[in-house]
Amino acid sequence: MSQQLEANPHSTEDAKMQKRYRLLFVDDEPNVLSSLRRLFRPLGFQIFLAESGYQGLDILEEQSIDLIISDMRMPGMDGAEFFERVEDKYPDIPRLLLTGQADLEQTISAINKGKISRYTSKPWDDNELILTVNESLKIRQLMIDKQNLTKLTESQNKMLKGMNQELEKRVEARTAELKQTAEMLELSFTQLNDSYLNIIRVFSNLIGMRESLDGRYTKQVADMSKRLAKAKGLDEHDIKEVYMAALLHEIGKLVLPDSIVDRPVYNLDRKSRGQYRRHPLMGQHALMAVEALHDVGKLVRCHEEKWNGSGFPDGLSGESIPLGARIIGIANDYFGYLYGRLHRERLSPLQALELMVSESGALYDPELINLLKEDVRQQKTEVLQPHERKLSTDKLTPGMRLSRDLYNSADMLLLTKRRVLNTTLIEKLRAIEHSDDVPFEVYVYEELAK
Structure with missing residues (x-):
């Protein structure tokens, strides 16, 4: 028996x-x-x-x-x-x-x-x-892990396909724009194929294609997280992991219904708030099968934790929260206030900073808040760097290299910093500009803009 x-x-x-x-x-x-x-x-x-x-x-x-x-x-x-x-x-x-x-x-x-x-x-x-x-x-x-790595790409493709179908039903007016963006990404794919970090950035941009998830918002959170990590003295490897985790910190929201993602956090009812509080955990699960993103997944899981233990999903407090997650959490909340996600009104940079300073030692790591104050002061006015120029598309010529990321009128990432322009790219940019009826401001490196 x-x-x-x-x-x-x-x-x-x-x-x-x-x-x-x-x-x-x-x-x-x-x-x-x-x-x-x-x-x-x-x-x-x-x-x-x-x-x-x-x-x-x-x-x-x-x-x-x-x-x-x-x-x-x-x-x-x-x-x-x-x-x-x-x-x-x-x-x-x-x-x-x-x-x-x-x-x-x-x-x-x-x-x-x-x-x-x-x-x-x-x-x-x-x-x-x-x-x-x-x-x-x-x-x-x-x-089994090797098989899961193969399945990950298939499951992500299915997820993105379902998202695109839903977006097509709700925003048919943007079909032409999405097609142009897809063509631009396809054109970029060959050059990005060998760049692991750039692939992460492109995937982050695809997450931002969901109507309620802003691609530029995620990029701004990632850029600030990277600056704060550098200011904190993290090594190059840890800075890269913080940056990648910040780019992917909203991936868990892809499994949430539109009725939750489309509403600010303060407007969610008790049941919806409970579902929302699981998105960091779902984000870690989405990255679990990729061994190289194991540590990145931990930061994604913990980025909503608070210094006093009032965060989620695990209620961690103080230094038990990974440093990288604390950094991403501060950047995420700062731009959350600016974009009206966490407050009934969009706050100015100064108002957001004052509110977060008042919560230093409660919701936020005091040392990181001091770094945030200095970062906001430095970023208060966006001026041309000595090595760059701002040009319109009619002034662009092949061989010029971008000094900043380039977005379209819907805040969708089109080209990444340091991308070298060619005739085909310039023509596509002019076509998108004409279609959107919104002029581009293109920043290029000075030595190639003379």
């Missing part, structure tokens, strides 16, 4: 990690099954037992199993035949063979036909067997 045993929770971190794994033990000797159960049950695994290969196949039909340990010599169906059938139907499950000293020929058969991962001689060493199981599960998890 097959048996299923639910494992007891274990206090160690390893047990928490292992509790989700499901192991199947197959042996015709009940005492061997009992020994395996006693060995692995305290480690937090979910255990399934079968006294024959046939029972093992029945369990596999009904349960999702992560690893199989089987004896070699069993009546009716030996371990080699059992694993051969498992290989045919469940090739991704790691397979470990228990074998006696006299089973060499049958072991070779199991290796050839059943493609077993490892084999262990009886009697086994407990520590060695545990280590072998853990290593096999780690390899399986790496394979």
Whole structure:
């Protein structure tokens, strides 16, 4: 008879990690099954037992199993035949063979036909067997992670496709503009293909295509976060992670309905506010499958936390909030006040700063508020830098290089800073300008604008 045993929770971190794994033990000797159960049950695994290969196949039909340990010599169906059938139907499950000293020929058969991962001689060493199981599960998890990386792009494409369909129904008047932007992005793709950071920025811009999520708002939050991170003395790697997390900090809002995203936070009812407060967690989940964005996902999760513990989703406080998340949170709230997301009226930069200074030590890290004051003072007037000039599109020539990001009239990012202009790009910019009837102000580097 097959048996299923639910494992007891274990206090160690390893047990928490292992509790989700499901192991199947197959042996015709009940005492061997009992020994395996006693060995692995305290480690937090979910255990399934079968006294024959046939029972093992029945369990596999009904349960999702992560690893199989089987004896070699069993009546009716030996371990080699059992694993051969498992290989045919469940090739991704790691397979470990228990074998006696006299089973060499049958072991070779199991290796050839059943493609077993490892084999262990009886009697086994407990520590060695545990280590072998853990290593096999780690390899399986790496394979699953690799598959998830492939699925991530597909799921994001489906998400964006659904968003575009909804946008087309509600904003048909902007179809031509979106088409122009898509053409511009396609033209940029070849040059951006090798630039990981620029791909993140383009994806952030796609998030901003949702009617209620402003692409320029996200870019302004990211730029301020980058400046504050530099002023705080973070190293280049951490500054880059803060910048990428700020670009993606609203990704979790893509799963929220328009009825929540379209309304300011202060106008949400209790139920809607509860859904809204999950968006940082959903943002981290969206990035989870990409290992390179693991730390970025942590910052996305924590950017709504507050210094006094009144934030969400985890109620962290003080320095338990990652520094990068504290920086993004301050930049996000500053522009939230300027754009009317957090206050019934749009506040001026001075009003927003005064309000946030009054909450220093309560909602915000006092040291970062001091850096914010200096940053706002420096950004108060936007003047031409010594190395740049402002031109109209009729003055542009091929070879000029942008000194600032370029947006259209709907605040959608068209071209990124340092992009070199060519004839095709200049013609497209003039066409968009003519279509929108709004002139561009293009900033280029001085040495190429003379």
